[in-house]
Amino acid sequence: MSFSDIEDPVLLSPSQLVSSSKLSKNLGAYLEKIKKRPVFITREQEVEAVLINIDDYRELLLEEQRVEELYYAVLALRRLVEHFKSPKALVDTDDVLKRFGLTREEVEGVPDDAVDG
Numbered sequence: 001m002s003f004s005d006i007e008d009p010v011l012l013s014p015s016q017l018v019s020s021s022k023l024s025k026n027l028g029a030y031l032e033k034i035k036k037r038p039v040f041i042t043r044e045q046e047v048e049a050v051l052i053n054i055d056d057y058r059e060l061l062l063e064e065q066r067v068e069e070l071y072y073a074v075l076a077l078r079r080l081v082e083h084f085k086s087p088k089a090l091v092d093t094d095d096v097l098k099r100f101g102l103t104r105e106e107v108e109g110v111p112d113d114a115v116d117g
Contacts, residue, residue, distance in 0.1 A: 010047075016040050020048065 020043045034053045041049040
């Protein structure tokens, strides 16, 4: 689903709009403006991008990480509930490692980002 499929949630004032050509000519002034609020860059009367300050961007990245962690927590809880509802036995971690010829020590030494698809 894309933003074009739903109502656009972005609320902005006309003072936050700037054409890409005007932005390129006055970048310094707009870098000052983004300290207070985002600036939306237009091209051919359509908003194409948004310019935000680095602190807001970092906060967005943290929020994205929090949402991802929440998603995985919910997924784990769902799997746990399904496990308790199901009479099937879980596969033991050691059995899985043995099947792939791995040891716990080998797996514990792998950095998390090396296995994140």
